[in-house]
Amino acid sequence: MVAADLDVTVDLARSLLAEQHPDLADRPLRIVANGWDNVMVRLGDDLALRLPRRELGAQLMRNEHSVLPLLAPRLPVPVPAPVRVGTPSAALGYPWPWGVVRWADGVPAADVPVPERTAWAEQLAHVFVALHRPAPEDAPGNRFRGIPVGERQATFEDRLPLLPERLHRRARALWADAVSAPEYDGVAMWLHGDPHPANLVADGGRLAAVIDFGDVTSGDPASDLGAMWLTFDAEGRRRFRAVVDARARGGRGWDAGMWRRAQGWALLYTTICFSYPDTHPVMVGVGEHAMAQLLG
Numbered sequence: 001m002v003a004a005d006l007d008v009t010v011d012l013a014r015s016l017l018a019e020q021h022p023d024l025a026d027r028p029l030r031i032v033a034n035g036w037d038n039v040m041v042r043l044g045d046d047l048a049l050r051l052p053r054r055e056l057g058a059q060l061m062r063n064e065h066s067v068l069p070l071l072a073p074r075l076p077v078p079v080p081a082p083v084r085v086g087t088p089s090a091a092l093g094y095p096w097p098w099g100v101v102r103w104a105d106g107v108p109a110a111d112v113p114v115p116e117r118t119a120w121a122e123q124l125a126h127v128f129v130a131l132h133r134p135a136p137e138d139a140p141g142n143r144f145r146g147i148p149v150g151e152r153q154a155t156f157e158d159r160l161p162l163l164p165e166r167l168h169r170r171a172r173a174l175w176a177d178a179v180s181a182p183e184y185d186g187v188a189m190w191l192h193g194d195p196h197p198a199n200l201v202a203d204g205g206r207l208a209a210v211i212d213f214g215d216v217t218s219g220d221p222a223s224d225l226g227a228m229w230l231t232f233d234a235e236g237r238r239r240f241r242a243v244v245d246a247r248a249r250g251g252r253g254w255d256a257g258m259w260r261r262a263q264g265w266a267l268l269y270t271t272i273c274f275s276y277p278d279t280h281p282v283m284v285g286v287g288e289h290a291m292a293q294l295l296g
Contacts (some may be wrong), residue, residue, distance in 0.1 A: 006094070008039040008051045015092050017049075021084055021100065036280070037214065042103060050080065051098045058096035060214025063140045065099060067216050071190065075130050077123070078104055078209040104211070106203030109231065110196075110282050114289055117197075118236040119205035125243035127210055128224060132189040132248065135218035145193045146219020149264040150179040159271035167295045171267060174294060178264020182257040184220035191217050195227040196269065197286050221248075222258050226265030230273075230290040237293075267294055 010029045017025040027044035037057030041049040052058040068081040084100035109117055156175055163171060193215025201209040225244070228237050245253040273287025
């Protein structure tokens with residue numbers, strides 16, 4: 001039986017390379033990120049390994065491997081489309097698929113002061129405009145993203161106590177407005193699924209990459225657009241929305257209901273940011289910023 005979480009080490013990464021991609025096995029390796037689902041190991045100067053640490057991460061990896069080769073050519077920034085694919089290894093006791101991707105120079109946007117992110121707000125908007133196109137019926141399913149925001153009521157109620165009590169009344173009012181907005185009745189669009197600032201890579205005044213497409217799915221774009229409040233201040237949001245309003249749906253933009261639902265998604269993400277303060281402290285900072293933007 002496979003453990004719920006595996007300890008992914010540099011030694012394991014090198015052994016997997018030696019077994020399956022031996023021409024890369026002599027490159028320097030170092031762990032650069034430990035996420036909820038995956039570990040990222042830098043491989044030399046220009047590549048990185050993404051290795052699931054649990055079964056959920058493995059399914060997200062399968063999603064990326066199936067979808068990103070299709071989406072990457074249409075997006076205006078680099079994304080982690082696999083340049084090599086790894087398979088489970090019985091000999092090494094590693095049960096999941098893994099991949100080699102291009103390394104993107106930069107830092108997580110969550111580590112960049114919020115006012116400095118405004119420089120690439122329009123760039124991120126263009127990424128969403130390019131991504132939010134009709135998806136096929138066999139796009140990966142996701143019961144947490146792209147659905148009517150009201151279907152996340154139980155999660156909202158469960159996580160609301162993580163916000164200061166003085167904000168609960170305002171939060172409930174914002175949530176109620178989002179839930180009462182007209183439901184999305186358009187074609188299911190491709191969605192990133194989890195575009196918070198820790199999944200955006202910034203390099204100086206530009207957006208260098210959008211990463212971690214494991215939650216990629218289809219549905220209502222509002223669940224992606226909620227990232228606007230997690231990522232930017234008022235000026236950044238103004239620039240971001242101006243591009244989306246001018247370019248989405250072939251220049252028709254989205255209706256007011258889309259942005260009301262997006263604000264509800266932003267509030268939901270904000271509450272979730274406070275769920276794991278010990279293991280993911282960077283997300284607490286994301287949540288504190290978003291809380292001030294939405295409720296302050």
